Amino acid sequence: MYKEIAYYDGKTGTPDEVMIPFNDRSHFFGDGVYDATIGGNHVAYLLEDHLDRFYTSAKYFDIKIPMEKQELGKLITELLQQVEGETHFVYWQVTRGTAPRGHAYSKDMQGKIWVYICPSKAGNPKQGMKLIVRPDTRFLHGNAKTLNLLPAVMGTEAAVDAGADECVLHRDGYVTECCHSNVQIIKDGMLITHPDDNLILRGIAKTHMTEACRRLGITVIERAFTLEEMYDADEVIVTASSCMCQHAVEIEGKKVGGKDPETLKLIEDEVIREYLEYTGRKTLLDE
Numbered sequence: 221m222y223k224e225i226a227y228y229d230g231k232t233g234t235p236d237e238v239m240i241p242f243n244d245r246s247h248f249f250g251d252g253v254y255d256a257t258i259g260g261n262h263v264a265y266l267l268e269d270h271l272d273r274f275y276t277s278a279k280y281f282d283i284k285i286p287m288e289k290q291e292l293g294k295l296i297t298e299l300l301q302q303v304e305g306e307t308h309f310v311y312w313q314v315t316r317g318t319a320p321r322g323h324a325y326s327k328d329m330q331g332k333i334w335v336y337i338c339p340s341k342a343g344n345p346k347q348g349m350k351l352i353v354r355p356d357t358r359f360l361h362g363n364a365k366t367l368n369l370l371p372a373v374m375g376t377e378a379a380v381d382a383g384a385d386e387c388v389l390h391r392d393g394y395v396t397e398c399c400h401s402n403v404q405i406i407k408d409g410m411l412i413t414h415p416d417d418n419l420i421l422r423g424i425a426k427t428h429m430t431e432a433c434r435r436l437g438i439t440v441i442e443r444a445f446t447l448e449e450m451y452d453a454d455e456v457i458v459t460a461s462s463c464m465c466q467h468a469v470e471i472e473g474k475k476v477g478g479k480d481p482e483t484l485k486l487i488e489d490e491v492i493r494e495y496l497e498y499t500g501r502k503t504l505l506d507e
């Protein structure tokens with residue numbers, strides 16, 4: 221069993237053992253896309269949904285994935301079985317391929333698959349998050365899960381420096397998403413969430429949470445909301461595969477949420493129920 225495992229273009233080993241060619245286009249251009257999920261009980265959560273998004277992202281940038289979706293899913297599952305622990309971070313990406321540095325690329329270039337899996341922990345829905353706010357300075361391809369993450373890196377570092385957990389991004393006062401998660405609000409018993417357009421990534425956890433709301437009879441409104449609406453919301457919910465559904469208690473040092481714990485608990489319980497059923501786990505958190 222590995223403590224953590226790495227894979228590149230057919231080669232498997234530890235992250236220190238697996239070497240990447242110098243001419244891989246990821247090094248020069250960040251030329252690739254990725255996806256990630258949480259693993260529970262050695263099952264990659266919602267793997268089919270994540271693979272669908274992964275192949276959509278690659279097609280968006282004309283990147284040719286060198287294996288079919290079912291084959292990649294089998295590879296990820298087999299690698300996950302080889303890593304110690306009960307909960308894992310499961311990450312994979314495809315780069316356009318290897319070639320001497322040049323912006324233009326060959327149309328027949330085959331992509332290179334990377335996988336990285338390591339033990340991790342699920343976010344605790346009962347633990348409130350602290351958030352900060354920054355302008356969204358990314359380019360207009362937020363709907364594809366590209367490797368170009370420098371704005372997210374800087375926003376996350378700002379959150380760490382401020383003693384916060386995540387950074388909320390906005391364009392001209394309208395909330396888009398966070399650096400590595402989606403953000404939604406509850407107001408008057410309704411869930412308000414940014415529509416899946418080119419400004420945000422269509423979060424798998426976000427999608428499944430909205431589906432959970434509909435099963436529960438909670439109205440879902442897909443529209444952009446303002447920073448003012450977020451500060452005034454009854455609850456603020458952050459969703460990502462790693463934390464699934466976690467509420468915020470503070471934004472920029474100001475207390476937020478806490479006004480509709482009943483609706484929040486309904487959503488949290490349903491999201492956790494789906495995860496436990498899918499993975500076969502008994503509890504969300506490792507004992």
